[in-house]
Amino acid sequence: MASPTLTTGTPDARKGGGARRVRRQLPASPWLFAAPGLLITGAFILYPFVSTLVNSLTDRRTLVPGEFVGLANFRELLHDDMFWIGLRNSSLYVLGVVPALVLLPLLLALLVQKNIPGITFFRSAFYTPVVASIVVVGLIWVWLLDERGLVNSLLETLGASPVGFLSDQWLILLSAMGVTVWKGLGYYMIIYLAALANVPRELHEAAAVDGAGAVRRFLTVTVPAVRSTMVLVAALSSVAAFKVFSEVYLMAGPSGGPAGEDTTLVMLVQRTGTGLTGRVGYASAISVVVFAVTVVLMLLVLRADRKEEA
Amino acid sequence: MSTAEKTRPAERTRAVDRERKREPRITDEHGRRVRGWELALRYLLLLGVLALTIGPFLWQLSTSLKGPTEDIFSSPPKFLPSDPTLHNYERVADTIPVWDYALNSLKVAAANVVTNCVGAALAGYALARLRYRGRRVATLVFILAMLVPVEGIIIAQFTTMRELGLNNTLIGVVLPGCVSALNVLLMRNAFLNLPYEIEEAAFVDGANVWQRFYRIALPAVKGTLAVVAIFAFMGAWDDFLWPLIVLSDPSKFTLTIGLNYLHGTFANDERLVAAGTIIAVAPLIVLFACLQRYFFRGVGEGAVKG
Secondary structure, three states: OOOOOOOOOOOOOOOOOOOOOOOOOOOOHHHHHHHHHHHHHHHHHHHHHHHHHHHOOEOOOOOOOOOEOOOHHHHHHHOOHHHHHHHHHHHHHHHHHHHHHHHHHHHHHHHHHOOOOOHHHHHHHHHHHHHOOHHHHHHHHHHHOOOOOHHHHHHHHOOOOOOOOOOOHHHHHHHHHHHHHHHHHHHHHHHHHHHHOOOOHHHHHHHHHOOOOHHHHHHHHHHHHOHHHHHHHHHHHHHHHHOOOHHHHHHHOOOOOHHHOOOOHHHHHHHHHOOOOOOHHHHHHHHHHHHHHHHHHHHHHHHHHHHHHO | OOHHHHOHHHHHHHHHHHHHHOOOOOEOOOOOEOOHHHHHHHHHHHHHHHHHHHHHHHHHHHHHOOOOOOOOOOOOOOOOOOOOOOHHHHHHHHHOOHHHHHHHHHHHHHHHHHHHHHHHHHHHHHHHHOOOOOHHHHHHHHHHHHHOOHHHHHHHHHHHHHHOOOOOOHHHHHHHHOOOHHHHHHHHHHHHOOOOHHHHHHHHOOOOHHHHHHHHHHHHOHHHHHHHHHHHHHHHHHOOHHHHHHOOOHHHOOHHHHHHHHHHHOOOOHHHHHHHHHHHHHHHHHHHHHHHHHHHHHHHHHHHOO
């Protein structure tokens, strides 16, 4: 079997009635089954999580063990311009990306919901950007948005002057958001499709009989019916957006655009924490901020959900 | 709407769709007939979105096929290469060991599929079907692990790897995600949904726990296993941040890291970068085209279960 480790079994505690039919087993075998998963998860997820929390209180570096410094890292964060830039950009990313990812995939799902000829092809095609690696997607868009790339040459053909999508601090961030939305559309579209399939058709029919037009029916029937899915999408996409790394890294470059102004928090973690001189302790402190904001975002979204229900 | 939709696949389906449109039985999800103009509008919108989603890939493909003498910056842009050539694909291989990188990616992805399928199935079975003290704790471990954002622990994962002496190895790339908690919980839910009766008979016949797992329960959850396999492959093939951190030696790079390297080093020759990205994305698009049914099921299931 897969793992010979973890031989200390726990005896099947309940000898009597509660134990179900599946009891003919060595006491240790449930643990043998779970061992590979538990070991990997413990060693590479939970242990690093705990050690991130611990490291954030030390001045550990890549090659130096480091000592306990209390909250010094966090105090330093308060005066670190780069940290505030990262926090600003990651937050802006949430504000820019989430509304688009909550609304556009829903409209897209409505568009591909009807079973008309060829619709399976369209659904798959719209999902392709999700499948492609973020690096591929990023490089494709770097080329499209290049000063002499497709988008600009189309603009020029139309008589407009070229736009420096990848040279202006704000346009870089905006372009990266566009790429995130573009890549995410298909994923959330499928989630919405599953939700739309459960909307009772009587509701639409009743509304239609009452003379409600398409827009009206969307607002009074569809939106309320998929509201909980919208909350789910908002939660998933806001957490993902706050942790953005690859899109900005690829479009703004490893140093985060002009004067590092496009750096996001996770980019900052990667930049400060790795390499031979990496400040592991300090990078861990930034990671702790990332955790904290992620948790707060989740709570905010769930809270908003509950409020509307009440 | 961009001109990208004028490319062939779109036109082909449009032709096919037009043909089928003549048939009288096009109905909406409520079984009502769809009016002609509404259908036309729908297809128009669909083609517009199609151009936006597929167009960039086709433009990249077209760039990768354009020869060294062809102007790739022309305005108005030219979509079809005037003299298509595979020359750029040869040149990528001369510039970076792209096939070695592809092989590295393949190794990592294959290992990820095997470990995730085996590890998640075993653990999922233990969580769903076996009774023992500590089961709730074990389940909780996976739920907690699923909630930990990977981006927040990469530095600690990196130091853990270094303590194990596995930095800059492909094993180090695979290990952290090799039994993902989400997959364990997916398998657990699949096993939970099986009726107990199907194992009962085997139990009465004296089958031990391994036999019941391998012979009876596992074949019954093949669908979920396929979903786990597909997502494990895709996740490993597409991953960027973790390999970027753990790999430093260019000979060990996976494709995504190699591409980033190619982009950084040869940013001036878009034809090369384009050829590299096509090499990286083509296998996935083929895989996806073959297995799209499972993809959609997987996303649906993943969404429901968080």
